[in-house]
Amino acid sequence: MKEVDIKKLLDWYQKNKRDLPWRKTSDPYKIWISEVMLQQTRVETVVDYYTRFLKFLPTIHDLAHVKEDQLLKLWEGLGYYSRARNLKKCAQKVMDLGLSSLPSDESLLKTLPGIGPYTAGAILSISYQKCFPAIDGNVLRVLSRVYEDDRDLLKKSVRESYENLLKKFMTKENARSFTEGFIELGALVCIPNGVPLCENCPLRSCCKSKKHDTMLEYPKKKKKKSRKIVSKTVYILKYQDTYAIRKRKEGVLVGMYELPNVDETFTKEQLGQFLTQKNDSYSSIRFIGNFKHIFSHLEWHMKAYLVNLNEKPKNYKFYSKETIAQKYSLPTAFSQIFQKIP
Numbered sequence: 361m362k363e364v365d366i367k368k369l370l371d372w373y374q375k376n377k378r379d380l381p382w383r384k385t386s387d388p389y390k391i392w393i394s395e396v397m398l399q400q401t402r403v404e405t406v407v408d409y410y411t412r413f414l415k416f417l418p419t420i421h422d423l424a425h426v427k428e429d430q431l432l433k434l435w436e437g438l439g440y441y442s443r444a445r446n447l448k449k450c451a452q453k454v455m456d457l458g459l460s461s462l463p464s465d466e467s468l469l470k471t472l473p474g475i476g477p478y479t480a481g482a483i484l485s486i487s488y489q490k491c492f493p494a495i496d497g498n499v500l501r502v503l504s505r506v507y508e509d510d511r512d513l514l515k516k517s518v519r520e521s522y523e524n525l526l527k528k529f530m531t532k533e534n535a536r537s538f539t540e541g542f543i544e545l546g547a548l549v550c551i552p553n554g555v556p557l558c559e560n561c562p563l564r565s566c567c568k569s570k571k572h573d574t575m576l577e578y579p580k581k582k583k584k585k586s587r588k589i590v591s592k593t594v595y596i597l598k599y600q601d602t603y604a605i606r607k608r609k610e611g612v613l614v615g616m617y618e619l620p621n622v623d624e625t626f627t628k629e630q631l632g633q634f635l636t637q638k639n640d641s642y643s644s645i646r647f648i649g650n651f652k653h654i655f656s657h658l659e660w661h662m663k664a665y666l667v668n669l670n671e672k673p674k675n676y677k678f679y680s681k682e683t684i685a686q687k688y689s690l691p692t693a694f695s696q697i698f699q700k701i702p
């Protein structure tokens with residue numbers, strides 16, 4: 361890659377960039393929120409979350425003072441809830457340091473909770489026009505193809521070698537478009553699934569993979585670790601048009617609300633026996649369906665039932681469907697079942 365290739369990339373970006381809400385601002389707080397959300401899910405999904413989040417929490421000061429339940433509600437459906445909690449921790453730390461906004465100093469920025477090299481690079485280059493690259497999976501895919509790089513891209517040393525390389529091409533004038541341009545190229549042209557659109561690529565003349573027609577061999581795939589499978593029964597407890605929820609005390613999704621569930625697979629009869637043992641008096645049990653939820657390191661395979669109760673057990677709170685939707689953060693693993701209640 362030479363300077364002339366970077367110039368082509370920047371020209372391409374100006375002509376082809378998507379109109380996205382976080383591209384209309386340099387506010388470091390807004391850029392930060394967009395980047396953390398974009399690490400979790402697709403651009404199309406982020407647009408609505410981003411807009412709603414900033415409407416509710418327009419400044420870093422608002423984020424530092426938000427109630428955890430409200431924060432998790434804004435994050436509901438995005439997953440990786442520890443990231444949302446880290447956002448608040450980070451905002452609090454910025455306030456504690458007596459700053460009015462995220463710092464533009466690289467070392468200080470990287471000491472803040474949840475801010476790793478990618479997020480720091482994105483904030484520094486996009487908001488502050490500083491020469492720090494932001495290298496995520498998309499950018500690594502582009503680079504691994506350009507250089508036919510067989511190395512393990514997850515290694516810190518590999519990322520750092522690319523940071524050093526990219527820094528050489530960055531200037532105060534191009535820093536923002538440089539970061540956004542590489543990301544956009546990875547999203548629109550040098551795509552992850554399927555054949556990349558090399559004919560449209562501004563880097564095609566310097567790309568080794570294009571030259572040798574090896575694009576689909578890069579990035580080198582590592583064997584994926586298999587996920588642990590947990591079989592569960594989720595039993596929705598209904599009492600007079602209200603439904604039982606409670607806060608999770610431990611494990612994955614800790615602090616989020618959950619529907620009653622156990623780590624065992626019950627038939628309808630077994631669930632009936634289980635409830636009777638717990639002294640729950642019910643009038644009917646209905647099978648709703650089988651559901652699956654995939655986390656990064658485990659999968660929940662769930663059998664779901666709807667139980668009509670004759671009285672309320674003590675260890676749950678009961679709310680209407682509307683109240684749960686408006687006030688409580690029920691993660692997708694459970695809300696997908698809740699939505700199917702007949």
Ligand code: ADE
Pocket residue numbers: 380395398399403496540543547
């Ligand atoms: N993915 C990660 N960062 C992004 C950004 N700023 N714009 C679009 N997609 C992204």
